[in-house]
Amino acid sequence: MKVLTPHPEKCQGAFACVHACAKVLNKKDDLAHSAIRPRKTHQGFAFTVCNQCGECIAVCPTGALRRNKAGTVLIQRDLCVGCLMCIGFCPHKAMFRVPGTATPFKCTSCGNCVKACPHGALSLEAQDHANLPV
Amino acid sequence: MSAIDITRRTEVCHDLPGQKAAHKVLAELRFSPSLPQRGYTGRALLVDLGKRQIREEKIPDRVRELFTGGRGYGLHYLWNAVKPGTRWNDPENVLVISPGPLCGNTQYPGSGKSLVVTLSPLTDIPIDSNVGGYFGPLLKFSGFDALVLSGKAARDVILVIDGVAGRVTLEEAPQENPDSHVAAEVFTRMYATDEKDLPNVSVVAAGRASEHCRVGCLNFSWYDLRRKCTRIKQAGRGGTGTVFRDKRLKALVVHGPRVTADANHPADLERIAKAGEKMHFEIHDYDDQQCHMRRQGTAHLVEIMDAYDLLPVHNFQYGNHPDTPKINSKVWDARFTQTTVDGCWYGCSMACSKGADGFVLRTGPYQGHTVTVDGPEYETAAGLGSNCGIFDPHWLLECNFYCDTYGVDTISYGTICAFVMECFQRGILNAERSGGLTVNFGDGAAQLEMLHQLAQGKGLGAIAGQGVARMKKLFAEKGWGDAQLLRDMGMEVKGLEYSQYNSKESLAQQGGYALTNKGPQHDEAWLIFMDMVNKQLPTFEDKAEALHYFPLFRTWFGLCGLCKLPWNDIEPADNAKQPEPQKVPEHVQNYLNLFAGVTGREITVQDLLLMSERVYNFQRVFNLRMGKGRREHDQPPYRSIGPVTREEYQSRAERYDKELKEKIGVEPSGLSVEEKIRRVREYRLDRYQKLCDAVYKRRGWTSDGVPTLETLKKLGMDLPEVVEVVRPFLKG
Structure with a gap:
């Protein structure tokens, strides 16, 4: 599977990733609609983003969260009942929802943010998902 | 890791087309399905089983103001239906099922409950029983805030509410097995349009024992996607199942629309979502340190009650027992399937509806069957277990299973059985008086045998099924025991058996x-x-x-x-620092937000x-x-x-x-x-x-x-x- 991997040491705070992600996932242009959340820290930058571990799959009551053949964990919207348990139980707090709704969204490893970053602070890395929840 | 395959169990669905073909539609109502607005549909569905009439009525605003919903609606309709002399088995007694206005939201944990209200065969006064499962929410999402069942059918019937097609039918259903684990599975598969539709069907059923006792319960189902079977939760207390079967109801079936995040059409979804999200984080972060509800359900209480001398032992005589570790939370933690989702409604991250899968029954009509047992919950473990001196998890699970599927309240049966056992201990009962069966403290096989008798309306079981209040009276009248002693040790008030806590040292x-x-x-x-x-x-x-x-x-x-x-x-991490921690103030505030978020009314x-x-x-x-x-x-x-x-x-x-x-x-x-x-x-x-x-x-x-x-x-x-x-x- 491809896992979005931040390289915080290269981040300059352009937040181009946020804009790219929000536009692709939710057709909006702000942090609240982005599945990647960089933030400034004392040391530089830190990122909150899904690593495709799949722990959310186990708490979904409807089977709306599944790992596809490529290994990416995706939400099937028409199966989601908006219970938000995936948000509460994500170990990385990397599941979000569209404000004003109960529709969760997450990183789909699409790579748009990688292309958008002017400083090469993001990459998609191949990882084995054989032993992760499906 | 457990090797149990949670999808494996004995098949109980046979010849569904044949069973359905034997149905005869007795009455039909066409209606316009409607989703609630701000938590209320404002409509009630009324069915007279004897007159074969189905109609709907608008629920007046005044009723909403005074009674809110759920138990309030149940009491309102019951009051209007009965007279002071009405008893549980009179046709005018109604059985009401009502989800409340907040029921069915999918964000806040514990939001799928409906309330059953009727005149109790045990107490002759109203009983209210709070139950999970999908029936209440799907009833509401079909268009109704209350279902009011009156009269008595001449033969076994089912009521099918199709909230997609807009059709309610009262159908004679002569062939189906009334036992809940079978009825839930059969009717769910019979009325779902396909595999994907299974979660949109819920069944209410009692069971064969409800026909012969006063402690009958109702089972409310939901479809468990991972186990690939129906699960059941119980409206346990007060004999609701007894009233149900007396009306010749075999099952209620609701087929609702697909559930969505905003099916209640709440006033402010964001407010509900924020409250729900916060609770999910809290449960994720602290349940492992606090109550372990996600792994053990309420069964985590067994050893806590034992440690504080509060666990009922031998008909509430004592508060602890050296064998308690044999039925404590460690045992259930290991026995419950831990790799699945166990909420009895969407969004319940507390997930206490634990299940013991791959259980093979040793006795009764399903001997040899592999089944999934719902629970046990604390009340069941304490009632059927320690209170009866039985500390064998197998017997507990088996008795739990049969109580559920027969339609018997495990709380009442636990207290009843404990009372019978003490009667044997004190010579009030003996094999001659009981018709041969001896039921001593610690005898799990005898507890099961009495339950099987009860389910057939035979022997000591038939007497036990009348409840502690009637047994006390009967045994005193027969001169088998001292009337005062029987009054002292028979754990009931108003005719209802005690639930499973020793209250001796807490006024x-x-x-x-x-x-x-x-x-x-x-x-x-x-x-x-x-x-x-x-x-x-x-x-x-x-x-x-x-x-x-x-x-x-x-x-x-x-x-x-x-x-x-x-x-x-x-509890929130800082709850202990609050001025009144026992009220859990932050959660009280959540509920105020939830109510305002759904109904639009600030309270x-x-x-x-x-x-x-x-x-x-x-x-x-x-x-x-x-x-x-x-x-x-x-x-x-x-x-x-x-x-x-x-x-x-x-x-x-x-x-x-x-x-x-x-x-x-x-x-x-x-x-x-x-x-x-x-x-x-x-x-x-x-x-x-x-x-x-x-x-x-x-x-x-x-x-x-x-x-x-x-x-x-x-x-x-x-x-x-x-x-x-x-x-x-x-x-x-």
Whole structure:
């Protein structure tokens, strides 16, 4: 599977990733609609983003969260009942929802943010998902 | 890792087309399906099973204002249906199922409950029972805030509510097995359009035992996607299943629309979502350190109760047992399937509906079958287990399974069985009197055999199925035992069996049980820790305040269609630092937000309590109307107050001797045990009466426990029909 991997040491705070992600996932242009959340820290930058571990799959009551053949964990919207348990139980707090709704969204490893970053602070890395929840 | 395949069980669906072909439609109603607006549909579905009439009516705004929903709606419809002389098996008795306005939201944990209300065959007064499963939410999303079932069918029938097609049918259903685990599976598959549609169907069923006893329960189903089978939760208390089968109902089936995040059309989804999200984070972060509900459900309480001497052992004689570790949370943690989602409605991250999969039955009509057992929950583990001296997980699971599928309340059956066992212990019963069956403490096989008898209406089981109150009377009339002893050890009030906590050393909990509207069930007030352990209620007034606030606060869950557990079986990290941690203030605020978020009406804690106080007082007056509801009906058996026998006294001699010396002012040395029991009894009974005085005063009732006109007026509950009932009790 491809896992979005931040390289915080290269981040300059352009937040181009946020804009790219929000536009692709939710057709909006702000942090609240982005599945990647960089933030400034004392040391530089830190990122909150899904690593495709799949722990959310186990708490979904409807089977709306599944790992596809490529290994990416995706939400099937028409199966989601908006219970938000995936948000509460994500170990990385990397599941979000569209404000004003109960529709969760997450990183789909699409790579748009990688292309958008002017400083090469993001990459998609191949990882084995054989032993992760499906 | 467990090797159990959670999808493997004995097939119970055979020839569904053939069974369905035998149905005969007796009545039909076409209706326009509608989703709720701000939590309410404003419609009720009324079915007269005897006259074969189905109709719907609008629920007046005034009814909503006074009764809120859920239990309130149930009591409203029941009141209108019955007369003071009506009994549970009269056709005019109605069985009402109502989800409340907050029911069906998918974000806040514990939001899928519906309330069953009817006249109880055990108590002759209204019973209300709070139950999970998908039926209530799907009923509401089909278009109805209440389902009111009256009359009696001539032959076995099912009611099918199709909230997609807009059609309700009353159908004769002669072939299907009434036992719940079969009926739920069969009717779910019969009425779902395809595999994907299975979660949109829910079934209510009782079981064969409900036809022969007064402690019948109702099972509400939902489809478990991972186990690939229906699961069931129970409206356990008070004999709702008995009324159901007496009406010749085999099952209720609802087929609702696909559930969505905003099916309630809430006023402010964001507010609900924020509250729900916060709770999910809290449960994720702290459940492992607090109650372990996600792994063990309420069964985590077994060893806690044992440690505090509160676990009922041998018909509430004792509070702990050396064999408790054999049925404690470690056992259930290992036995429950841990790799799946166990909420009884969407969004319940507390997930306490645990299941034991791959269980092979040893006895009864399903001997050899592999089944999934729902639970056991704490009440079942304590009632069927420690209270009966049975510390074998296999027998507990088997008895749990059969109680559920037969439609028998595990709480009542536990207390009934414990009573029967003590009767054997004391020679009140013997093999000759029982028709051959001996049921001693610790005998799991005999407990099961009595249950199988009960399910067939035979032998000792048939007598036991009538409940503790009737057994006490019968055994005394036959001269088999001392009437006073039977009264002391028969754990029931108003005709309902006690649930599974030893209240002997907590005066507040003695009231928490016996001063309840429906009978001794801990859902009104559970005050043992506040009172006995934490000593937060030192005076009668303190206890009375708790017995005012908590029953009202907890009644509100039943009005709104919520579960009590996420209120205080998980706590925010800083809860202990709050001024009143026992109220879990942050969660109370969540509920105010939830109510406003769904209904659009901003409320305060006082508003919340007022909603409950209206219904609570209405129910008290309802009891009066049916011939109970006075001080004399709030009197508990002495076993719930203090030691009845020598052995009980001696098991806690140090505590009781200290009480004699320090509280009663009597030097225990030199007194016989009998004399000490007598002095403690005198003292404790007097304190219980003082507690009644304080509680009635706080609740705005007379010293006979009757709501005053002033109280009813203050609450806006001085309706003419209500005033007419109380007036004769207020003279003088």
